[in-house]
Amino acid sequence: MTTKKLLLQACKDNVEKRITDYRNEMALLAEAIENNDKESEDGDGGNGKLLNDIEKNAGYLNEALKTRDFLAQINPNSTHTTAALGSIVKTETIVFYLSTSVGQIEIENEIYYAISLQSPIGMLLKGKSKTDSFTFNDKKYTVVDIL
Template identity: 75%
Template structure:
């Protein structure tokens, strides 16, 4: 499997884990709400915070599903000379994978940073080519290669 395919799979795995975690959390909250309702009968069940937590997790779940769908748009076989969605951008000190903001990924003993095009550094990288320079957080970078 190519590096780009491994990176894309790592991002997909990360998002799938988040989706599973949010669903599990929501199931636990629903169970707690049902338990409170059974125990409280006519009294206030105190479910307000639980309902708030349920709503928050539903929002997180929807966002994770949106990201999963977004990742389906990335073609790991795409070759481009400019930094675009799905590109691996290597600088002299850091290698970025333009996909979604997952953070650090270890593949074949090398560290990559999965970033979004919408992130501040993603905005700086967009459209750059080999040899281009950019500055982020007072640090200068030169693009060595783009896969």
């Protein structure tokens, strides 16, 4: 499998795990509400916070589902001359994978940083070509390769 395919799969695995975690958490919260209702005589049983937690997790789940759909747009077989969605952008010190914000991914003993194009550094990278430079957090980076 190519590095791009491995990176995309790592991002998809991360999102699928988050989706599963949010669904599991919501099920546990729903069960807790049900148990509170059975035990409570005053009607509420402290369910307000649990309902808020379900709502919060539902929002996170919705975002994770959108991210999964977004990742489906990436073609790991495409090549790029400028930094775009699905690109691997190598600088002299860091290698970025433009996809979604996952953070550090290690593949074949090399470290990649999966970042979103909407992140501050992603916005700086978008459209850059080989030899272009940009500054982020007072540090200058030069693009040495785009895959």
